[in-house]
Amino acid sequence: NLQACTDVGLIEHVLHRLTQAETIVADLLIDMLGVLASYSITVKELKLLFGTMKAVNGKWPRHSTKLLNVLRQMPQRNGPDVFFSFPGKKGSAMVLPPLARWPYENGFTFTTWFRLDPINSVNIEREKPYLYCFKTSKGIGYSAHFVGNCLVLTSMKIKGKGFQHCVKYEFQPRKWYMIAIVYIYNRWTKSEIKCLVNGQLASSTEMAWFVSTNDPFDKCYIGATPELDEERVFCGQMSAIYLFSEALSTHQICAMHRLGPGYKCQFRFDNEC
Known part of the structure; x- marks a missing residue:
């Protein structure tokens, strides 16, 4: 490590x-x-x-x-010059401020460059390091975690019950990847989730991912779950982390990938500049 x-x-x-x-x-x-x-x-x-x-x-x-x-x-070096380092120890994670209401009408997108750096390969099948976890105090919400080299996306609609999708992509340890997970909301047809790796579509599925709740999302973590236990904390590095309140297009994500892992500036609308 x-x-x-x-x-x-x-x-x-x-x-x-x-x-x-x-x-x-x-x-x-x-x-x-x-x-x-x-x-x-x-x-x-x-x-x-x-x-x-x-x-x-x-x-x-x-x-x-x-x-x-x-x-x-x-x-x-083939990675970013500046990054967040996650040591994989109990309690090590980024805690985000609570959100009163989760954006869903325009979908949302999570994207970052990351690198898995497990301490050892003995417990790799038992450990389930989390990329992110956005939930309410009742345990419902959205998360993404690794099982072996695969990524599992979860939408927990009722505590203990929800939908999961496995991204069939072999994420190798100690290698940098740019990942974008796009949640697309459709009112009249089935909603979708797309996962792009290094600017290319790796997986896509129809899923009713929207979690209907009036509770604030006050259990939001990067690299862990609210329990912060050792088997579910992320071990590795992440560069700039972005959470967009809209479903980005494939062309937009490809453009972000071309900026490279070292890019860490803000993305703004024209009227915000």
Whole structure:
């Protein structure tokens, strides 16, 4: 887990160990260093990295050339520069303010870039990390959670009863994806849910997803459920998270995907600018 390695300052430990390591071990440490530095590196660690390459009596230390390659790898990351990190520990989640009324007439859309980073693969079948959970105090509302590598969308209309749809897409660990879940409301025909991954339609289904209630949605979480238990908290990273009070079109979502994972600005109507 990259975040766990970052939390304990593993880069600094590796750099101190590097000067005394044998060649084979040093090569492995440098490979590890490249992965860690591409994920996250502090100013202190960067200074230490440059200090490790400082010439002594006109000669560069061992491994300096390989450490230069580490520096060259750092800007080549394929994910966002800024993101929310979810450690996968009990109680770790983003809590949103309550909504008096959930938007539904124009549908709604949830979208973000995310990366699953499970601590281990031992409990992957038992764990059900949640992408989001928007519910009332009575337990009804909308949620999306992972079962293995698949995503399950749930619309809970009565506590304990509702509809589910499984998105048949293999989400691989430690890989960035842009996901958009579009809830389309139709008054006279069946409503729909569409799921787009990396700008392409991955799944679509007709579902009466609308939850009719006058209660406020006061149990809204990103990366967890209201229980905040360890088996249902998200472990990984998410970049900018958007919740639109309308069903975005496929063309709009494709355009957002082309902006890339590093885009974190607001989307506004012309009259709001």
